[in-house]
Amino acid sequence: MIGIVVVSHSRALGDAAVALAVEMVAEDKRPVIAVAAGLDATTFGTDAMAVAEAVGAADSPDGVLVLLDLGSAVLSAELALEFVDPSVAEHVRLTSAPLVEGLVAAVVTASTGTSLEAVAAEASRGLAGKQDHLGDVAAVESAPMVAGDQSVEVVVGNAHGLHARPAARLVGLVNGFEAVVTLTDLDTGKGPVDAGSLSMVATLNAQQGHRLRVGASGAQAAEVLAAVEELAADNFGDAVVVAASRPGGSGLDVAIGPAVLADAAVDLSGYVAGDNEVPRLDEAVGVAGDELDALRDAGGEHGGIFEAHLAMLDDRKLLEEVRATIAGGTSAPVAWKQTYDTLAATFEALDDPYQQERAQDVRSVRDRVLQHLAAPASAGAPAAEGGPAEPAPSGRAGPSVDGAAAPAQLDTPGILVVGELDAATAATLDATQVAGIAVRAAGTTGHGVIVARSRGIPLVAGIGDVAVRAGAVVAFDARSGVFDTAPDEDRVRATIADRLGERERAIADAPAPATTRDGRTIDVLVNVGVVQDAVDVRGADGSGLVRTEVLFGNRRTAPTVDEQVEAFLAIARALGNKPITIRTWDIGGDKPLPFLPQEHEPNPFLGERGLRVFRRRPELLRDQLAAIRRTAAETPVHVMFPMVTTADEVDWALHELGPRDNLEVGIMVEVPAAALRVATLAKELDFVSIGTNDLTQYTTAADRTNAAVAPLADGLDPAVLQLIDQVVRNAGVRVAVCGDLASDPQAAVLLAALGVTELSAVGPQVPLVKARLRQADLSQVDTAAALAARDAAQVRALL
Known part of the structure; x- marks a missing residue:
């Protein structure tokens, strides 16, 4: 195995580059790497004698590759070759390869026992992956590759795609067989590239979920394909880190x-x-x-x-x-x-x-x-892996x-x-x-x-x-x-016992409808971010909010139409095929979507959020609407569009949706402008759903995530309640609430008294909201006093 020398002006840089490179290969396969960097631990510079000593330390009959940073590092390395024995100098190769990327490529390639020439060539292509990804070059120079006599298809499961470490493991594996192996990314069409070259594998930029065709030819073609399949099944050697399952709390207050x-x-x-x-x-x-x-x-x-x-x-x-x-x-x-x-x-x-x-x-x-x-x-x-702290x-x-x-x-x-x-x-x-x-x-x-x-x-x-x-x-x-x-302590524990009993009774009665004492039935639904939310809930009358940006928010690639349909149907089945309301992609503000990056905005809450994003980029929305229509053919589905402000936006959304078929269609009312002009916005709709979290922060000009002003962002502020009342009185269609206010049993009673007919709450609160509504006589709720109250505290006192 060849030896490697790193020459740098900075000791810290040299050590860090080596530390990064050796992470790519197993300890027992690492080549000898010597560092000649800095005049001392903190002084920048290079020393020819130090380089000569490093060459001697890394010397191998297979040769020595020297990587350098810049300027005098090259001069010092050339001078060093005059100091070492000529028999050593003749098999030392200086390379212009980039220090960090070239070193990583060299270490991975050297670990397979290949020749000095092959390692040097691979190091010189160290920038290929980055250049290809950023478009710095028209094409990466490489010999044309043939896909191979045999092939298999594997899927990249790694969260960050086929990045450096898993790519290094793949390269190290295939170079251990007598076979020529290629990779083709079936999702992007890139390839085939040499799977034995870390630089060429990097040019694929294969992301999570991408399908790779692995081709092979040669004496051990079948064996290497089986080994690659096994490596891919093992997440290319990346540990699958699973968050510890954490039990939930009591659900009390x-x-x-x-x-x-x-x-x-x-x-x-x-x-x-x-x-x-x-x-x-x-x-x-x-x-x-x-x-x-x-x-x-x-x-x-x-x-x-x-x-x-x-x-x-x-x-x-x-x-x-x-x-x-x-x-x-x-x-x-x-x-x-x-x-x-x-x-x-x-x-x-x-x-x-x-x-x-x-x-x-x-x-x-x-x-x-x-x-x-x-x-x-x-x-x-x-410490032992996964062992507890002291x-x-x-x-x-x-x-x-x-x-x-x-x-x-x-x-x-x-x-x-x-x-x-x-x-x-x-x-x-x-x-x-x-x-x-x-x-x-x-x-x-x-x-x-x-x-x-x-x-x-x-x-x-x-x-x-x-x-x-x-x-x-x-x-x-x-x-x-x-x-x-x-x-x-006795009083507090008695209160806890009372509320535990209250919760247990509410869960037992959860399947029954939430019919108030004065005979009004309010649908109490559940907000769903993952399928498990629908599985765990007790007594929900369906889902009033399926957060699609959450449902698929851990993906690096956009879900296909089929994948979305599968998830939507799983939620519907978990809820006994009761109606589900699917909100289209709602991103922006504090809700990023990994597969749809957005440009930085100075004030993201007042920027491109929700439906606004897709006016310029409608492709993902169209796929989602196709999935929603297919789901609606099998189970009751409502669709609603988020962050709507104008009638023009409603018209555009309905045009993108196309034929409604079995769908009920609505919008989110989250901004004061939408609440005030709801009669205009709702003319062609079946319902509107008030998102009280955003409506509150936009009404009070207080960011709900900012501790300094969060107390102002109170959903029971009379100004917010007046806007809700405005929506109920003027929408002309069914009015729902799916914000946090719907999860508060006391607030739920007030919302119902104002005329809201659907409340969508977080799962643990659904039984309690239903129980509280059954105890209420809405005709006795003084909504006028709540609307005219001085502040949210006075509203709470009235409740």
Whole structure:
């Protein structure tokens, strides 16, 4: 096997490039790699004697390949060859290949035992994949390939496609057989390319879900095809990280238990810096990325949040800043924290409330990596894979296995007290150890709060700076918003028992219709983000909101029409073929769609959202509408279009839909303009559905995800209720509500009294909403007083 030498002006750069390259091959197959970089650990420069020593260290009868960065590195390497024995110099090859990409290609190719010439050729093509992807060259030069005498078809299952590591494993595998192997991407038409060349495989840019034809010819063609099939079935060697199954909470709004205080900062006091800070950082970032991948894939309707966290984690500019700081002598944790603290401060200084809120996401990503750097395995021998972290002291929060803040091991479930609740923590908490969550920051619609409540974990927000002693028994009742540091334990536990009984009775009666005492029947439906939502719900009269951008939000490629039909029918079957309302793609704002990237907007909540996106790019919408029409041929289906403002938009949507056949058609009312002109918008519709989350934030000019102003974004604000009343009185069609307000049993009664006939709630709340409606006499609800109330607090007092 050949040896490899890396010559660079920077020691940190040389070490980091090697650390990246060796990750691509198994340890027992790595070539010898020597580094001659920097005049010392921190001083830039190259030294011919150091290069000569590195050549001697990497010398092999098969040859030595030298990769260089720039300028004097070339001169130093040429001079070094005059210092080494001529018998060594004659089989040393200097290459102009790009340092990082060429090194990766060289290491992978050398690991297969091929010749120096073949390794050098592959290194020189190191930029081919990137150039092809970015269109920097018209075509990548390579010898024409024939598809092969035999072939099989495999599917790329990796979340990030056939990226460097799985591609390296494939190349290493096929080069171990006496066969010529090619790859063709059947979804893009690219290929065939040489499967034994990492650079050529990179030019395919094969993404998750792509079908690859693997062709082979030669003495071991059948054997190599079988091996490739096995590798593909094993996700090309990438570990399939599955988020731990986390049980849901009690679903109550009251809780009691010992306080578990979440530390504001990760404890780095035990961290000891070494001479491998960049590899340690890369390892922590890699583990954090795997965790966020799993959270995104298992996150259902919240997957987009973790997609955004992944983007922050993988930000090339930030990583370059961190590595540059480390090269200056700073430890990995300090460099990481400084960079991400600066970014968080930048977000907080922006004028746009939505962008300000992203500071919380930045801190979540920051702490996830810091927790892995602070773990004992980072400073010494690695811990067993998947092994638990050391228990935190009683009453304090320690890092969990997946990097999110987790409560300490307590005798009884505790109440986690946090300054702000990020989505990753909320998604990964073990609900068997969490009696509830108390959030100091105000606001009930931040990402973390929404995730926690969707899991049924009791939560109260806005407790402020009240002093809480670790381990002391605390309690809260979210209905009244009271957080008590010295509770009457017997009284609180009696309240919990009453509400558990209330929930159990509601679940038992859930199949019965929600008919009020004055004889009005209100349909109570369920909001669905994943098929499991429809499976788990009890008593729903159908689905009033199928969030298609969530249903397929963890995909890197757009779903086919057949795939969409299959998912829609699965939801309908889970609900006993009751009507389902499918909302077309609703992206923008805080809801990204991986397979339909959008350009950056200075204020995304006031930009291209919902239907607006597809006026310029209608192809995906047309496929979805085709899937909806096919589904409607087999089960009752309603379709609704989101973020509609004008009659022209309604006309365009109906034109794209075409023949209605068995479909009922509606729109979302989410902006005040739509509410005020609903009579015009609804002329050709069957129903409208009010999205109270967006209607509230647009009416109050308060971003529901910004803790600083979130208390203003209250769905019971009289101004919001007046707009709902306006819609009911003037729409001329059936009016539904599918926002968070429909999940509040008390608010549900008021909505029904205003004339709303359908309420679509989150699954755990459906039985409780139905139970509360059965107890209500809508004729006795003073809607006039609610509409004329001073503020949301007065409305609650009336309810």
